[in-house]
Amino acid sequence: MSQIHTLTMPKWGLSMTEGRVDAWLKEEGQAISKGDEVMDVETDKISSSVEAPFSGMLRRQIARQDETLAVGALLGIVVEGEASEAEIDAVVEQFQASFVPGDGAEEDLGPKPQKVELDGRTIRYFERGSGGIPLLLVHGFGGDLNNWLFNHEVLAAGRRVIALDLPGHGESSKALQRGDLDELSAVLLDLLDHLDIPLAHLVGHSMGGAVSLNAARLAPRRVCSLTLIGSAGLGQEINGDYLRGFVEASNRNALKAPLMQLFSDAELVNRQMLEDMLKYKRLEGVDDALRQLSVSLFTDGRQQADLRAVVQQGERPVLVIWGDADAIIPARHSQGLNARVEILPGQAHMVQMEAAEQVNRLILDFVQTL
Structure with missing residues (x-):
């Protein structure tokens, strides 16, 4: 059974509202394990690495280098098992359509x-x-x-x-x-x-x-x-x-x-x-x-x-x-x-x-x- 996971911008600390993508540390098509460092992100406080909260294959890099994104924004897609490109497209489209930066939902995570x-x-x-x-x-x-x-x-x-x-x-x-x-x-x-x-x-x-x-x-x-x-x-x-x-x-x-x-x-x-x-x-x-x-x-x-x-x-x-x-x-x-x-x-x-x-x-x- 396959699972399509969304990798999102984490919230580090009480004041973080956004982060800038410094670099991807994993390539599309590369297998990752839970806890692996997937990308480097810089905030107004400090730089750190985003760790994968799940295992699978990095199928899609959504965020681009030097792009600044809000907390909770979509960074990438990780798939456990098999999933078609159309299925991934549908998950990305649904996420982006419903995500509202700064709507307060991400504050609940902190x-x-x-x-x-x-x-x-x-x-x-x-x-x-x-x-x-x-x-x-x-x-x-x-x-x-x-x-x-x-x-x-x-x-x-x-x-x-x-x-x-x-x-x-x-x-x-x-x-x-x-x-x-x-x-x-x-x-x-x-x-x-x-x-x-x-x-x-x-x-x-x-x-x-x-x-x-x-x-x-x-x-x-x-x-x-x-x-x-x-x-x-x-x-x-x-x-x-x-x-x-x-x-x-x-x-x-x-x-x-x-x-x-x-x-x-x-x-x-x-x-x-x-x-x-x-x-x-x-x-x-x-x-x-x-x-x-x-x-x-x-x-x-x-x-x-x-x-x-x-x-x-x-x-x-x-x-x-x-x-x-x-x-x-x-x-x-x-x-x-x-x-x-x-x-x-x-x-x-x-x-x-x-x-x-x-x-x-x-x-x-x-x-x-x-």
């Missing part, structure tokens, strides 16, 4: 951000999926929940997944009290309480890894597992020049050099990314929050928290993911850990964005075996 008051401050979060032990995504220094825009939907297949903006970041309250890990971890645990989640898998990137490690130290019975991506808290070294440059930057030119250190492909640091980051940095309270965190956690370019013992005690499974070209926190901090360690060749600090497919598969394989 997570809905929510805000909650926790201990006198506003915390933004969003969640997708249901079932299983929930998974909480914790971003790093200067980031926000959009750092997970290539991970959240995939990880939420059959599982409840939540991402948050830590205090001082995103759309959460900017004011900090002490600006230490205990304060940030307490917010994380308070959010789990609010969402009535007694036990969670924590996935932390960079500073978010240290926040997750510290949450496991403070409330060990609340944390089922830890996934640490380019994590702080596992060694002393950190790129102090990056931190100073990022905190002090007040224009695009000053901000570009620090941000380029985050990625293995420096071209990802485009004008829109710089504008978005500057817009965030100019919000009231952000400058004070970033400086407070930098001084408290990374004094003089040295990490102040040593949380390796949380891993070494072996109270819960730990997955460590690192890019071997990480210029912010060295991958050698993963050595000697009582954990499953995965080093991704050629990848930099934002590995969950640049190597999203690999990272997603590692995380899913890890939590599904627990």
Whole structure:
């Protein structure tokens, strides 16, 4: 029995409305498997690859190189089994006749951000999926929940997944009290309480890894597992020049050099990314929050928290993911850990964005075996 599948423009993150086709990675007539990268697409945030949600043969490339299309628009046709050209023509004609860009239907595919008051401050979060032990995504220094825009939907297949903006970041309250890990971890645990989640898998990137490690130290019975991506808290070294440059930057030119250190492909640091980051940095309270965190956690370019013992005690499974070209926190901090360690060749600090497919598969394989 044959099936004709429509491959459509995905929605990555809350603000994505369209994408530009950079290149097809598969040719017409080529067999593809579920999860294969089929084409590269550029958005106003970052470039990434569209993965096939099904297996079959790519029978028709609808979208053309350099064409900009709305979220949900038809990119191509994949057929499982046999189908005539006339049958494919009919599916394409019906899709194009009924598709209305921006009619709101595609918005239903995206997570809905929510805000909650926790201990006198506003915390933004969003969640997708249901079932299983929930998974909480914790971003790093200067980031926000959009750092997970290539991970959240995939990880939420059959599982409840939540991402948050830590205090001082995103759309959460900017004011900090002490600006230490205990304060940030307490917010994380308070959010789990609010969402009535007694036990969670924590996935932390960079500073978010240290926040997750510290949450496991403070409330060990609340944390089922830890996934640490380019994590702080596992060694002393950190790129102090990056931190100073990022905190002090007040224009695009000053901000570009620090941000380029985050990625293995420096071209990802485009004008829109710089504008978005500057817009965030100019919000009231952000400058004070970033400086407070930098001084408290990374004094003089040295990490102040040593949380390796949380891993070494072996109270819960730990997955460590690192890019071997990480210029912010060295991958050698993963050595000697009582954990499953995965080093991704050629990848930099934002590995969950640049190597999203690999990272997603590692995380899913890890939590599904627990």
